[in-house]
Amino acid sequence: MIRHLLSGADLDADTATLVLDTAAEMATVAGREVKKLPALRGRTVVNLFYEDSTRTRISFEAAAKRLSADVINFSAKGSSVTKGESLKDTALTLQAMGADAVVVRHPASGAPHRLADWVDGSVVNAGDGTHEHPTQALLDAYTMRSRLGRLAGLHVAIVGDVLHSRVARSNVLLLTTLGAKVTLVGPPTLIPVDIATALAPGIDVSYDLDTVAPGVDVVMMLRVQRERMSDSYFPSAREYARRYGLDGPRMRRLPEHAIVMHPGPMNRGMEITPEVADSPRSTIVEQVANGVSVRMAVLYLLLGGSNR
């Protein structure tokens, strides 16, 4: 097993499949009256969050607690610069406290890589800047596999602000590794021209959602920050919604079996309409539930399940 999970690229097909299979076992725990396993008793997991992200932090916290780990939440909102203590000093502090795993969310791309140089424990990237969010990709893959029965050969459209999306990067890497076909869709301002050579040569890029929609098994809508408008990535929220948002009529042009995903939090009315978000095709709530199982699997395999 790998020591850290920093990028979707850290997982080869066998390891990724092992995580998904383990997550399926973990999911059975959630159905029990006593939702707890003793696997990580006596181990310490630190949630080091430099950004507000209630859902991701709670998900990791629930995962660690269900495995009986001791959980320390270290909220360090704001950059290390404004906070006064450097990331390195924080790392040394956590090291001295005996953290077995550090789950880190950080606004700066690459911060988890730096952290991994400074601590002995495992580092799990819970989202770094505009870089990656590998456990989100794992829970997305898990959700697709649960709904559609397989990953190999699936056609997944990832729609929206690919340029700034850590979810998109991790999903492209992981889904490609697992044999899915990925098409990135969005305005040209939000899709880097060299994304295929940068991430995975097999992926496609389209600027037109309507031509892609009829041929996909999965549509993954990305959150689009309204601030991008003031940076002229697109002219207005309305124009964005018209061209790249998923509404009822567009959803009905998807194949019958196709599912709609969103990593949350959603901008209802922007990239997704309430009709779509609340439809039976939407997996948005399942994704949240699956997040706990997948993160249990990741922590278990990094900390407990390996022969270290």
Added chain:
Amino acid sequence: MTAYLIRNVSPVGGEPTDLLIRDGVVAEVGAGLTADGATVVDATGLVALPGLVDLHTHLREPGREDAETVESGSRAAALGGYTAVCAMANTSPVADTAGVVEQVWRLGREAGLVDVQPIGAVTVGLAGERLAELGAMADSAARVRIFSDDGHCVADPRLMRRALEYVKAFDGVIAQHAEEPRLTEGAQMHEGEVSTRLGLTGWPAVAEEAIIARDVLLAEHVGSRLHVCHVSTAGSVEVLRQAKARGVRVTAEVTPHHLLLTDQRAESYDPVFKVNPPLRTAADIAALRAALAEGVIDVIATDHAPHAVEDKECEWAYARPGMLGLETALSVALDVLGPRWDLIAERMSRVPARIAGLTGHGLDPAPGVPANLTVVDPAARRVIEPAELASRSRNTPYARMTLPGRIVATFLRGEPTVLDGKAVK
């Protein structure tokens, strides 16, 4: 004053001969020289070059003496084979008045290890809004001739035009940090495949090329001299080539790191590789090397940029850009260009001395010329150890790399600043 007899040295790669240094000048050149009382330096197998001249050094004093001082930077320069460095203006306070440039100039004299030639800021506080008192700096004891807002681009085209025109009165030159600021907001590294993968905001090549294209047109329009700092892209080379072919009075420099290192270094997220302009691609490196050999790029300048440990041992986005260069520049040049000594002397000494107006520097050893020279062992190879550098900072991108060449001795007006590879004071 001690005399030095350098035996059997190869001047600029030529036939081995002896050099007698006495009273601050090269007194005699010829085989089999003798001189009573002279200290003899056996330089068999070694090459003598005119002392190197750096057009682009950050000495950090006044303001960030924890990262570098004029003295520590001067020592690093001497150990790198330099006899003159041009100190950039982005200190704190900014070198935008006669008072600050004279202070830096005086600190350089007191250190006495290299000639420290201050560069003056173009605009007050580097703010890009109004001209600093360029004439007062030119008339000061520091005799400033190069003006630069380096670290910032003089982005306002009207202000740039005025600056280019104004310095003609005292044969000054504007050294531009070519970076269109609107195209590089939040930029962290070269925009391309690697930045896309790493999720770091890109610094597109066009942001440099667009400013160089504009500035060569402005310089042509007003008939002024322009110098372009740290050229980093293949596209910039093409713009410069065309401008030079038209006769525009433009010169350009490239740094050692842009000749050797690519943007793939960022994959470690170690900010020791964060620099502005950023490390580019292998194709850019090839174009820069060709331009340097050809003369489209005139000079190798270090952009020596010391930073305190805490400004580099952090997240990439929060780190300051810049890397050390003085003590490794000649080794990188040798690695990149090979033992083409005349070309190295041209790009690292003669031409930069001419651009900076440093008349006592950049002169090949010949009877009567000021004895500003350096002696290199081309056969040596050394492993770069950050802890062994004379700079106060440790942010070298070449840590644990093996590079060719070693500076054995450096003379400033006949006085050794480096002997046996060690600083004399």
